[in-house]
Amino acid sequence: MNGAIKETHFQFPGQKGFYKGKVRDVYMFDKTIAVVATDRISAFDVVLPKPIPYKGQVLNQIAAKFLKATADIVPNWVTSTPDPNVTVGKKCEPFKVEMVIRGYLAGHAAREYASGKRTICGVALPEGLRENDKLPNPIITPTTKADEGHDEDISKEAILEKGIVSPEDYAILEKYTHSLFQKGTEIASEMGLILVDTKYEFGKFNGEIYLIDEIHTPDSSRYFYADGYEANQKQGKAQKQLSKEFVRQWLISNGFQGKEGQNIPDMPNSFVEEISERYIELYEKITGEKFVKADTGNLGKRIEMAVLKEIGEG
Template sequence: MQAIKETNYKFPNQTNFYKGKVRDVYTIQNKYLVMVVSDRISAFDVVLPEPIPYKGQVLNQIAAISLEATKDIVPNWVINVPDPSVTIGRICEPFKVEMVIRGYLAGHAAREYALGKREVCGVKLPEGLKENDKLPEPIITPTTKASVGHDEDISREDILARGIVSEEDYLQLEKYTKALNQRGTEIAAERDLILVDTKYEFGKADGKIYLIDEIHTPDSSRYFYKNGYEELQQKGEPQKQLSKEFVRKWLIENGFQGKDGQQVPLMDKEKVKSISDRYIELFEKITGKSFVKENHENIYNRVENNVLTALKML
């Protein structure tokens, strides 16, 4: 079975190409982006050697469904989804912050809290919380959008004081973030899930703010299963998560956390298939739809032909 490990197309009027950890992004006429979501998988800031069949399709289609379900809240960058693994959209100038919103004390915020900190990104947190507890209300904990290295926490005050985003735009980003999170929470609840935390990225084109990148995917969001949440909290046990945490856990169990000198464990065909199956399960749980496996024979030709057809219509 073929998987999209890397692409190297030369599209008509192509003006740039960027290869990210997971996405191959082609710029057309300096106006449009063709985003090919590959089947590469990364963890601990390392791209693992084996691609995962259907992973790109899963992420791209969850994002497409989620962006369609929220376009009444904020316009988004998408023009067309010509292939299960490809999105074509307008180029926007990205804001140099990621809008992270948290409804629960989990992940990075929980680790900070455990160190005794009662403030994250300038937002005060109450005493007496346990990991994975629901917060009194969702909090926005932005991070800088680093071009190199890791993103870093930043407060609203610092964003405005440093002129990273104008006050008018930032207030609008906050409104959009809260409304998107509310919609995502409602959709998750319909699937018996809890949207724990998520991130949104925004950009500007022709003076208008657009939602960009993927949203509400297992790579950009953390979900808990609603069923059993209260019982696990009362017992102080870890929550059952719907995210790619299972991949990180397998790597840790096999002695890899992305540190110097550590070797990525061998992913045999059985392990690759099990990860692929798990991503398909994530798709079906998050969207409530059955996953349709696209034909993976001649996958590179399929992607190229679908993109070429779509570009003619721009």
Template sequence: MKALTHTDFNFPGQKSVYHGKVRDVYNINDELMVMVATDRISAFDVILPKGIPFKGQVLNQIAATFLDATSDIVPNWKLATPDPMVTVGLKCEGFRVEMIIRGYLTGSAWREYQNGCRELCGVKLPEGMKENQKFPTPIITPTTKADAGHDENISKEEIIAQGLVSKEDYELMEKYTYALFARGTEMAAEKGLILVDTKYEFGKKDGKVYLIDEIHTPDSSRYFYADGYQEKFEKGEPQKQLSKEFVRQWLIDHNFMGKEGQQVPEMTDEYVNSVSDRYIELYEHIVGQKFNKADNHDDLAARIEKNVTEYLNQK
């Protein structure tokens, strides 16, 4: 099985390209974005040395499903998916803030809580909470969007005071974030899953706020299985989850947290394939359909180039 870890396309009308941690984004005439979901995988803000076969297809197709399923809540950037690993959409000016919303105390928030933190991004946290406990109501804990390195926690008040986002736009993003999370929670519950936390990114085009990037994928979200949640919570046992947290946990178990001087553990073919299987499992659970693997035995880049070029030439 092949994995796509690098792209270097030259599409019709291409003006520039941005290589992110996982996605490569091509600017077409300052009007469209071609977003290629590669098979790269990152954790602790580090791109791991091996790609995960079918991961890009999984992420792209989950995101497309949820963008379509939430377009009645908020306008979004998506126009088409001309290839299993590609979404083409409107080019928006992205806000330099990520809207993270949490329904449960887990992950980095729990790690901070354990260290005595009782306020996260300006939000007061109740005393006496346990790991994986549900918040009385979901909380929004935004971060600044870093070009490189770590994203930083920030409060609503700081975002507005620093002029990162206007008060009006921020409050609209906040409203959209709660509504998207409520829809994602409903859709997850229908499949026997709990949407634990997630992040949304927004941008602006012609004065209008749009939802951009991916939503409700295992790279941007954490899911627990609903079955057994309460029993595991009461016993203080780890939850069975579908998210990238299992990769982070594997790295932590091998003494890697992205800190200086730490070595990424060896990713054997067996481990890589197990991660691929977990991504496919999430797709099938959250979308509720069998995952159809796109042909990846030939040149993945050539397939993408052909499909995207054909789409752009029809525009």
């Protein structure tokens, strides 16, 4: 097995705080954050026990590519990517909502629709849609950004009524979300893919709105292969996806869906290697570039030195 990093416990000069997400370790400084994309993998809101070699590098480099490709649409938080697993940028104050945008009736929205709902997050949907059908127009279905527990669906009206985001700022977030999704759709199309749905997060730095976190990665987005999409819909077949759905399906087949009382099945090393290979395949398909494996001989030290060098210069 190649080296993989599950968690980090660095202590940097001038460090003001630390936050451990499902996948990322975030080191906070005065006006800067250093985000380490670890090789952790989560499913059903649970972090699985074994790290996946190169997964962090895959996500970090996909996000870097797409943040750069959309910088003309909205300014983003990134100032540098000093290591394949590290991004350094502005410490923004995040909005407490995630802007989820959907071009197709898939995933959570499809399940809600199948249960009889015709309004999702305050957005009305027409009758007669089938799972994975293209929507008449992309729709924004925001969620709350919970500090603990699950994010929950919320409508634009409730966001404004509760004062979570001001009307002026929300209008900007909506505009940015639609523009980013359009750009993501165009890039995906060039790669023979369909960007089905995704989410964007935004924050403020010195009063200006910035795009934060990652974008258009297989952890934050759903892709279908364009080839065969129409035929599959006509025949009522499942769409070929480019996502980590195969990991969820393996867990389900081994009796785990994140429910109380269920135990996480032990992933054999062969399956861990398969996940790693699939993530590399995702990288190459989404970016159109060959994946170059970084040296993982002393991964923790390599990451630590990259951050030290960057914050020292900053």
